[in-house]
Amino acid sequence: MLNKIKLLSAALLLVAGIAGFYLLADKPTVVRILVVLAGLAASVAVLWTTPLGQQSFGFIGEAVAESRKVVWPTRKETIQTTLVVFVLVVVMAAFLALVDIGFAFMVKWLLGRGA
Template identity: 65%
Template sequence: MIDKIKLVLALILVAAGVAGFYLLSEHALVVRILAVLAGIIAAVVVFWSTPLGREAFAFVQDSAAEARRVVWPTRKETIQTTVAVFVLVMVMAVFLWLVDIGFLWGVKMLMGRGA
């Protein structure tokens, strides 16, 4: 039950930060942004104190570690893939255009308005 209260408190802190942004409309933009950041930071601290928060942060850390292990394509591979996709799109566009022309001709013939 305490964890659910902490989660609700974290949401309230984020909402308070956003509300502070609008309530401080007569102040400098830096102060307004700091109000939002303070609300978000306080919410993260409260969220991290729950088991769900610790699991979420562990998941984020694992995801970041996995992203570092990804083998990204080289520039040459990226260009080749982009060209292949572009060519396929053009071929499909011509094919669908021809199918559309065929359907147009067929409908005209069925309606008796053929050339």
């Protein structure tokens, strides 16, 4: 029950930070952003004390570790892939244009409206 109360309070702190952004419309933008960040920080601090929060932060850490293992393509590979996609799009556009013109010609011919 205590963990549910902590989760609810974490959500309310986040909502309070966001509400503060809109309630302080007459204040400088920096102050409004700091209010949101303070609400977010307080929410994270409360969330950290719950088992669900610990699991969530562990998952985020593992996701970051896995994303660092990604092998990104080189500049040359990116350019080659982009050119292949561009050429394929142009070829398909030409093909579909020819098919469209052919269908239009056949419909006109079948309806007897001249070709």
